[in-house]
Amino acid sequence: xxxxxxxxxxxxxxxxxxxxxxxxxxxxxxxxxxxxxxxxxxxxxxxxxxxxxxxxxxxxxxxxxxxxxxxxxxxxxxxxxxxxxxxxxxxxxxxxxxxxxxxxxxxxxxxxxxxxxxxxxxxxxxxxxxxxxxxxxxxxxxxxxxxxxxxxxxxxxxxxxxxxxxxxxxxxxxxxxxxxxxxxxxxxxxxxxxxxxxxxxxxxxxxxxxxxxxxxxxxxxxxxxxxxxxxxxxxxxxxxxxxxxxxxxxxx
Numbered sequence: 198x199x200x201x202x203x204x205x206x207x208x209x210x211x212x213x214x215x216x217x218x219x220x221x222x223x224x225x226x227x228x229x230x231x232x233x234x235x236x237x238x239x240x241x242x243x244x245x246x247x248x249x250x251x252x253x254x255x256x257x258x259x260x261x262x263x264x265x266x267x268x269x270x271x272x273x274x275x276x277x278x279x280x281x282x283x284x285x286x287x288x289x290x291x292x293x294x295x296x297x298x299x300x301x302x303x304x305x306x307x308x309x310x311x312x313x314x315x316x317x318x319x320x321x322x323x324x325x326x327x328x329x330x331x332x333x334x335x336x337x338x339x340x341x342x343x344x345x346x347x348x349x350x351x352x353x354x355x356x357x358x359x360x361x362x363x364x365x366x367x368x369x370x371x372x373x374x375x376x377x378x379x380x381x382x383x384x385x386x387x388x389x390x391x392x393x394x395x396x397x398x399x400x401x402x403x404x405x406x407x408x409x410x411x412x413x414x415x416x417x418x419x420x421x422x423x424x425x426x427x428x429x430x431x432x433x434x435x436x437x438x439x440x441x442x443x444x445x446x447x448x449x
Contacts, residue, residue, distance in 0.1 A: 238426065273389070395417050
C-alpha cells in the first residue's frame with residue numbers, strides 16, 4: 198500500500214506510518230464525502246468565506262487523486278445542497294463560478310486518469326454556463342472506467358426520493374414490479390453502488406439530507422477536521438478506521 202503514495206510521502210512522517218497500516222484488500226468501493234467547514238476554516242484564518250471555498254476545492258482535487266491511487270471506484274462529493282440557495286447571493290455566485298473554473302481546469306485530470314464524471318442532483322436551476330459545461334464534461338468522460346466521480350450539485354435526499362417516486366408514477370410502473378432494485382434505477386445515483394463509507398468533516402454529527410436511501414448500511418466516519426485541512430493524513434485515518442469495522446448487514 199505504501200508504494201501507492203511513495204512519490205508524495207517522506208519516510209518517517211505520520212503519513213508514512215499511516216500508509217503502512219492500510220490494507221489494499223479492504224479499500225471501500227464507494228466513498229462518499231460531506232465536505233463541511235470551508236466557512237469556519239476561513240474565519241479561523243481571518244479570511245473571507247470565499248477563500249475557504251477555494252482551499253476546499255483544492256482538498257476535493259486532492260481526495261480525488263488519493264481515491265484514484267488507492268483503487269476506490271466511486272467517489273461522491275457533496276458540493277452544493279438544495280438548501281444552500283439560502284446563502285448570500287455573493288457566496289453562491291462565487292461557488293458557481295469556481296465550479297465552472299474547476300471543470301475547465303480539471304478536464305485533463307479526467308482524460309489522463311480515465312475518470313468519469315456524473316452529476317447527482319437537479320442541474321436545471323444551475324446557471325446556464327455551468328450547466329452547459331457540466332453536460333459537456335459528462336459527455337467527454339462517459340467512456341471512462343477507472344473511477345467515477347459523482348458531484349452532488351443542487352442535491353437533497355428527500356427531493357431525490359420524491360423525484361424518483363414521481364418518475365415511477367409517470368412511467369406507470371405497476372406496484373407489483375416495484376422493488377429495491379427498480380427504485381434505485383430512478384435515483385440520481387443510478388448505476389453507482391451504495392457507499393461503503395461516508396465521511397463528514399468539521400465535527401458536525403448529522404447527515405444533512407445526503408444520500409438518505411443509499412447509506413442504509415454505510416459505515417459513518419465523523420472527524421473534527423475542517424474540509425480544507427482534510428488531506429492525505431486524514432484520508433488515511435478514515436480508511437484505517439473503516440477497515441477495522443465489522444460489516445454485518447443485519448447478520449450476526
